[in-house]
Amino acid sequence: MKQPLNPNSVFSSCSFSRHHKLSRFHFHEPRFVEKLQNCKDLASATSTHSNVVKSGLSDDTFTTNHLINCYLRLFRIDRAHKLFDEMPHRNVVSWTSLMAGYVNQGQPNIALCLFHQMHGTLVLPNEFTFATLINACSILASLEIGRKIHALVQVSGFGSNLVVCSSLIDMYGKCNHVDEAQLIFDSMCVSNVVSWTSMITAYSQNAQGHRALQLIKEFNHLRLDRPNHFMLCSTVSVSASLGSLGSGKITHGVVVRLGYDGREEIASALVDMYAKCGCASYSDKVFRRIPNPSVIPYTSMIVGAAKYGLGTLSLQLFEEMIDKRIKPNDITFVGVLNACSHSGMIEKGLQLLNSMNGKYGVMPNAKHYTCIADMLGRVGRIEEAYQLAKSVKAEGDDCAILWSTLLSASRLHGRVDIALEASSRIIESNLQVANAYVTLSNTYALAGDWENAHKLRSKMKHVGVHKEPGCSWIEIKASTYVFNAGDVSNCTQGREILSLLRQLEDRMKERGYVGGTAGLVFVDVEEEAREEIVSLHSEKLALVFGLINTPKGVTIRIMKNLRMCRDCHQTFKLISDIVEREFIVRDVNRFHHFKNGLCTCRDFW
DNA sequence: TTAGGGTTAG
Numbered sequence: 001m002k003q004p005l006n007p008n009s010v011f012s013s014c015s016f017s018r019h020h021k022l023s024r025f026h027f028h029e030p031r032f033v034e035k036l037q038n039c040k041d042l043a044s045a046t047s048t049h050s051n052v053v054k055s056g057l058s059d060d061t062f063t064t065n066h067l068i069n070c071y072l073r074l075f076r077i078d079r080a081h082k083l084f085d086e087m088p089h090r091n092v093v094s095w096t097s098l099m100a101g102y103v104n105q106g107q108p109n110i111a112l113c114l115f116h117q118m119h120g121t122l123v124l125p126n127e128f129t130f131a132t133l134i135n136a137c138s139i140l141a142s143l144e145i146g147r148k149i150h151a152l153v154q155v156s157g158f159g160s161n162l163v164v165c166s167s168l169i170d171m172y173g174k175c176n177h178v179d180e181a182q183l184i185f186d187s188m189c190v191s192n193v194v195s196w197t198s199m200i201t202a203y204s205q206n207a208q209g210h211r212a213l214q215l216i217k218e219f220n221h222l223r224l225d226r227p228n229h230f231m232l233c234s235t236v237s238v239s240a241s242l243g244s245l246g247s248g249k250i251t252h253g254v255v256v257r258l259g260y261d262g263r264e265e266i267a268s269a270l271v272d273m274y275a276k277c278g279c280a281s282y283s284d285k286v287f288r289r290i291p292n293p294s295v296i297p298y299t300s301m302i303v304g305a306a307k308y309g310l311g312t313l314s315l316q317l318f319e320e321m322i323d324k325r326i327k328p329n330d331i332t333f334v335g336v337l338n339a340c341s342h343s344g345m346i347e348k349g350l351q352l353l354n355s356m357n358g359k360y361g362v363m364p365n366a367k368h369y370t371c372i373a374d375m376l377g378r379v380g381r382i383e384e385a386y387q388l389a390k391s392v393k394a395e396g397d398d399c400a401i402l403w404s405t406l407l408s409a410s411r412l413h414g415r416v417d418i419a420l421e422a423s424s425r426i427i428e429s430n431l432q433v434a435n436a437y438v439t440l441s442n443t444y445a446l447a448g449d450w451e452n453a454h455k456l457r458s459k460m461k462h463v464g465v466h467k468e469p470g471c472s473w474i475e476i477k478a479s480t481y482v483f484n485a486g487d488v489s490n491c492t493q494g495r496e497i498l499s500l501l502r503q504l505e506d507r508m509k510e511r512g513y514v515g516g517t518a519g520l521v522f523v524d525v526e527e528e529a530r531e532e533i534v535s536l537h538s539e540k541l542a543l544v545f546g547l548i549n550t551p552k553g554v555t556i557r558i559m560k561n562l563r564m565c566r567d568c569h570q571t572f573k574l575i576s577d578i579v580e581r582e583f584i585v586r587d588v589n590r591f592h593h594f595k596n597g598l599c600t601c602r603d604f605w
Numbered sequence: 606t607t608a609g610g611g612t613t614a615g
Contacts, residue, residue, distance in 0.1 A: 096607040131608040197610040233611035268612040299613040
């Protein structure tokens with residue numbers, strides 16, 4: 001009969017030294033591991049580290065891996081890497097831990113280099129290693145390296161692994177290859193809330209919000225899993241990107257029912273969603289309920305206020321967070337600088353830019369300089385904007401956005417020379433090329449050079465560059481109505497709307513505004529009056545015209561919630577009335593029921 | 606022991 005194994009009998013057969021070593025191993029190691037896992041500060045990590053050394057376990061791979069992870073949790077990658085370098089025997093956990101440490105610290109390139117080194121050893125990657133590497137590619141948005149890792153995943157037999165596939169969906173989504181993400185998602189035999197969230201996010205981040213909403217509905221009807229806070233965050237964000245207040249409120253209801261309303265990440269997404277859907281007061285309510293808001297909800301509020309043309313409020317919120325010693329990040333500054341730009345606060349904007357690094361420790365990047373170039377361009381300081389753009393080192397998307405900003409400004413000012421340089425730089429970058437061609441052609445047209453304008457249009461056809469018509473949509477109750485640029489044929493009173501928009505533009509021109517809707521140019525207007533006009537009109541005009549020709553969802557509610565000057569109020573009211581009259585919701589019973597602003601209908605979830 | 610998804614911008 002087989003007897004249960006007695007650990008003492010095992011030890012009794014060993015020599016003294018072996019016995020000593022094993023008993024020490026079994027006695028000390030779990031204690032160190034537990035201590036290292038619970039270390040909350042560097043002092044206790046260092047103390048446990050020194051005890052590990054004293055116990056003769058410094059060469060033990062398992063214990064050292066725990067030490068490495070303890071230092072990584074305490075953000076001491078220098079110590080983790082030193083330990084890793086000194087290890088006599090590294091296993092896949094040692095390599096993967098350090099790679100993950102670099103990815104989490106925002107240095108995905110180093111993680112990829114480490115993998116390259118690991119490839120030269122006998123250690124084989126596992127699913128954790130691949131998930132980490134794919135995450136590195138997502139952060140870098142490097143499709144080329146991502147595809148190579150994907151090939152390696154297939155060869156290594158991890159092509160069906162749930163975690164690896166979820167990472168791949170995310171990576172392809174972040175690299176704007178949503179079709180490849182979908183191929184992986186569709187091929188998966190096993191899925192969970194993570195893989196579904198990855199796919200929903202991939203759709204959402206690639207301007208396919210309606211497909212994302214469809215997937216959320218499918219997930220709920222299949223009752224596959226319970227939505228968690230990650231999925232709810234994504235869903236709120238989908239609603240924000242679509243300007244869909246209905247689905248946003250429904251999701252908010254689910255958030256409350258499932259008890260996630262105390263989570264700051266979700267509150268931040270809700271603040272953003274309500275601002276984008278035209279309910280600024282709801283944003284404020286959600287924000288004020290956050291006990292100690294961090295930089296992210298503050299930034300959401302700052303950006304929201306900037307969108308509404310409330311530059312002063314934006315700056316007040318910024319001051320409030322600084323007073324509370326909350327450190328602003330690079331996105332906070334994009335928001336604040338945009339607030340200055342959209343509210344005509346030029347000197348304040350320049351002052352903030354100059355203090356970013358010295359006072360707040362945030363180095364200005366291409367995005368910040370783009371805000372400044374936009375701000376200068378809007379008020380006619382085109383030459384300064386041009387000199388600034390030339391001095392900025394920008395690549396890829398950043399470069400295309402910077403020069404697109406300059407291109408728009410030079411079109412408004414009739415500066416064909418700058419427009420030419422800006423468009424050639426955009427075309428070189430191979431991004432937003434169609435926009436560049438169209439804007440340059442319009443610049444020629446505005447300057448009266450019809451020959452070049454036509455030549456450029458012909459060239460577009462010849463090269464095969466096609467500009468997608470701009471489109472926007474409004475959601476009124478359960479229905480969504482789409483408008484395409486220059487086409488109001490789906491709206492019987494389109495002519496009336498256009499006529500009102502022109503009247504509004506004429507009134508602004510009378511007060512010193514010239515140019516189109518993409519920016520603001522002033523002629524012979526004093527600085528103070530200019531600031532007033534910008535703050536009173538720019539956002540509102542952009543939003544109204546957005547109804548006809550911007551790619552972002554602009555809703556009637558946004559217009560209704562704007563604070564309007566007396567001059568414009570009547571015009572806006574008329575526009576709202578026309579659109580409301582046009583879109584009467586016929587099937588009221590299908591509409592969701594709201595209580596205290598939260599949807600109580602379970603149809604969606 | 607190591608891993609995947611979310612929130613803020615233009």
